[in-house]
Amino acid sequence: xxxxxxxxxxxxxxxxxxxxxxxxxxxxxxxxxxxxxxxxxxxxxxxxxxxxxxxxxxxxxxxxxxxxxxxxxxxxxxxxxxxxxxxxxxxxxxxxxxxxxxxxxxxxxxxxxxxxxxxxxxxxxxxxxxxxxxxxxxxxxxxxxxxxxxxxxxxxxxxxxxxxxxxxxxxxxxxxxxxxxxxxxxxxxxxxxxxxxxxxxxxxxxxxxxxxxxxxxxxxxxxxxxxxxxxxxxxxxxxxxxxxxxxxxxxxxxxxxxxxxxxxxxxxxxxxxxxxxxxxxxxxxxxxxxxxxxxxxxxxxxxxxxxxxxxxxxxxxxxxxxxxxxxxxxxxxxxxxxxxxxxxxxxxxxxxxxxxxxxxxxxxxxxxxxxxxxxxxxxxxxxxxxxxxxxxxxxxxxxxxxxxxxxxxxxxxxxxxxxxxxxxxxxxxxxxxxxxxxxxxxxxxxxxxxxxxxxxxxxxxxxxxxxxxxxxxxxxxxxxxxxxxxxxxxx
Numbered sequence: 103x104x105x106x107x108x109x110x111x112x113x114x115x116x117x118x119x120x121x122x123x124x125x126x127x128x129x130x131x132x133x134x135x136x137x138x139x140x141x142x143x144x145x146x147x148x149x150x151x152x153x154x155x156x157x158x159x160x161x162x163x164x165x166x167x168x169x170x171x172x173x174x175x176x177x178x179x180x181x182x183x184x185x186x187x188x189x190x191x192x193x194x195x196x197x198x199x200x201x202x203x204x205x206x207x208x209x210x211x212x213x214x215x216x217x218x219x220x221x222x223x224x225x226x227x228x229x230x231x232x233x234x235x236x237x238x239x240x241x242x243x244x245x246x247x248x249x250x251x252x253x254x255x256x257x258x259x260x261x262x263x264x265x266x267x268x269x270x271x272x273x274x275x276x277x278x279x280x281x282x283x284x285x286x287x288x289x290x291x292x293x294x295x296x297x298x299x300x301x302x303x304x305x306x307x308x309x310x311x312x313x314x315x316x317x318x319x320x321x322x323x324x325x326x327x328x329x330x331x332x333x334x335x336x337x338x339x340x341x342x343x344x345x346x347x348x349x350x351x352x353x354x355x356x357x358x359x360x361x362x363x364x365x366x367x368x369x370x371x372x373x374x375x376x377x378x379x380x381x382x383x384x385x386x387x388x389x390x391x392x393x394x395x396x397x398x399x400x401x402x403x404x405x406x407x408x409x410x411x412x413x414x415x416x417x418x419x420x421x422x423x424x425x426x427x428x429x430x431x432x433x434x435x436x437x438x439x440x441x442x443x444x445x446x447x448x449x450x451x452x453x454x455x456x457x458x459x460x461x462x463x464x465x466x467x468x469x470x471x472x473x474x475x476x477x478x479x480x481x482x483x484x485x486x487x488x489x490x491x492x493x494x495x496x497x498x499x500x501x502x503x504x505x506x507x508x509x510x511x512x513x514x515x516x517x518x519x520x521x522x523x524x525x526x527x528x529x530x531x532x533x534x535x536x537x538x539x540x541x542x543x544x545x546x547x548x549x550x551x552x553x554x555x556x557x558x559x560x561x562x563x564x565x566x567x568x569x570x571x572x573x574x575x576x577x578x579x580x581x582x583x584x585x586x587x588x589x590x591x592x593x
Contacts, residue, residue, distance in 0.1 A: 122164040123572065124186065125582065126193035127157045128174060137197060139477055139491060141175040145183070151579060152491055152541055160582040177438050177448050177479075178413045178422060201411035201422060216407035216423045220437065222444035224399055227390060230445035232486040233295040235553050238545035239306075241580055242287040242381065244538050251531040253277045258505060259525040264325050270526065273322045284311040284570075287377065288578055294553045301382045302553070305374060305562040309574050333510070337521070342507040344465060371561045378558065384538055388478060388489045390446070394459065395476065395494075397432055398451065404431035413438070415447055416482060425451075432457045433474075445487045448479045459496075466504030473497035473535075488545070495537035503529045543579050 128140040136157025143150035144166060153159040161172070168187040175181050179197040204213055255274045257267040286309045292302035330339065330350075339350040386392060393400045410422040419441040426434050435451025452475035453459070459471030478492040510522040567574060570588055 122162060123160055124163050124189050125158070125160045126189065126195060128153050128159065128176065128195045128197060129157060131196040131198045137176045137179070139479070139493060143173045143175065145171045145173050152581060154582045154584055155493065156584060158582045160580070162577065162579065164577065177415055177420070201413055204409060204412050213409060216409045216421070217402050219421055219439055219444065220399065220402055220407055220423060223439060223446045226444045230443055230487050231480070234293065234488070235295045235548055235550050236293050236545045237548050238291045238293065239543045240289055240291050241541045241543055242289070242538065243581055244285045246283045246534070246536050248281045248532055248534045250277055250279050251533070253530040256527040257524065258527060259523060262329070262522045262524045264329060265524055269322065285309070286575070286580060291381070292553055292556055294550065296550060301378060302556055302558045303374060303378050303381065304556070305377070305559070307578055308562060308564040310564055310566050311568070311570060336513045338511055338513070340509050340511065342509060343504055370564060370566060372564050374559050374562045384540070387476070387494055388492055395474070398425055398435070401431070404428050410436070412441070418442070418482060420447060427454050427457065432459065445480065447487065450477045451475070466502060468499070468501040470499045471496060472499060489542060491539070491541040493537070493539040495535070497533070497535045499533050501531040539581055541581060
């Protein structure tokens with residue numbers, strides 16, 4: 103098995119190596135296992151990348167000298183430096199674990215309680231993680247897959263002429279049983295220290311690999327779009343299921359963003375605000391405010407913490423703490439916390455075996471988050487810590503088996519008048535997986551005036567492709583694609 107692993111690795115590196123791109127992988131020296139999200143830095147030039155989730159990396163060296171030095175870094179491991187010219191023959195980088203035995207360091211005193219250390223992360227969060235006004239070049243990779251095990255629609259009542267049973271059933275039949283999409287995005291992100299809710303993006307390059315659009319589904323989307331657009335000022339739409347009902351708030355701005363995302367493949371352009379909202383939403387993870395994703399920080403009583411040792415990160419002494427869940431906990435993982443400031447510098451964790459996240463089944467609707475894994479890294483600059491990268495992957499099962507009505511009404515003094523209604527029985531089961539990787543390649547401080555003066559473009563170009571090639575990102579910094587991405591071809 104080990105021989106096969108290395109054979110595949112060597113095959114990958116040999117076929118992918120080119121004069122302007124250095125490719126390889128980073129492994130644990132003793133365990134021979136990949137080190138995902140390792141830092142690869144060109145010393146003295148502020149250039150670098152990280153390895154992907156399987157330990158593979160690639161770095162464009164077109165503008166570098168053969169005598170430039172690469173530094174391979176992974177928290178808890180000794181740093182290794184390699185001259186670029188040596189990489190012609192060295193494509194696998196081995197790092198040696200460097201964990202200090204803290205029982206020796208505290209031989210004349212009691213070692214600290216790891217649970218107390220973990221609690222101090224949130225106590226010191228506002229001091230350790232401060233906002234800046236910066237322009238940050240950022241690489242983002244989204245991957246989404248979905249598998250429909252069932253998808254049926256039966257009309258029970260209908261007074262909307264534009265919709266008919268056959269078209270709805272045809273659309274349901276055309277839903278692909280398996281759907282995959284990848285999007286790689288290189289942007290400049292503009293952050294302001296005055297307003298944490300404000301984010302501006304300047305797109306540099308966007309490449310998307312995704313399945314063909316289904317004509318019937320596009321037609322159905324157009325029908326609903328036209329129905330909602332043909333709504334007078336005193337009219338509204340509502341969704342009703344059983345005794346539950348919800349008035350639809352059809353906001354013009356949100357509607358435009360949704361239309362843009364649907365129409366992107368037709369025009370090869372997309373509204374920049376569509377990605378702005380997606381990026382802003384996913385950046386919430388790095389704030390550590392979400393108690394669900396960071397349960398081991400908020401509910402320490404649900405976990406057993408073990409002080410595994412210590413190490414140094416950029417000259418800073420750091421605790422290494424492992425944790426496993428008790429009965430009510432969910433996660434298993436490892437965190438790296440500063441011995442001086444108690445800042446969380448890195449975390450790698452996931453659901454433990456047999457654990458799930460949100461899980462409910464009620465009134466014909468089921469939802470289970472059955473997988474979560476996260477990895478995040480902050481770098482210290484001055485007296486504060488700033489996001490360098492994070493990755494997150496979630497898998498969910500979602501099912502609906504109940505009747506739903508879409509109703510158009512007209513407001514009146516006493517009772518609103520019903521104008522149109524369609525009632526359908528929906529029965530579908532879908533399994534989805536979403537992952538995101540975000541790497542801050544470079545950032546520099548800007549003034550608040552520079553932030554205010556920058557105007558985000560209304561739309562951006564997006565390159566659609568049927569399969570991945572290195573030429574798509576030649577000359578641009580990226581995270582090395584996984585083997586799964588390289589093998590993917592549009593169906």
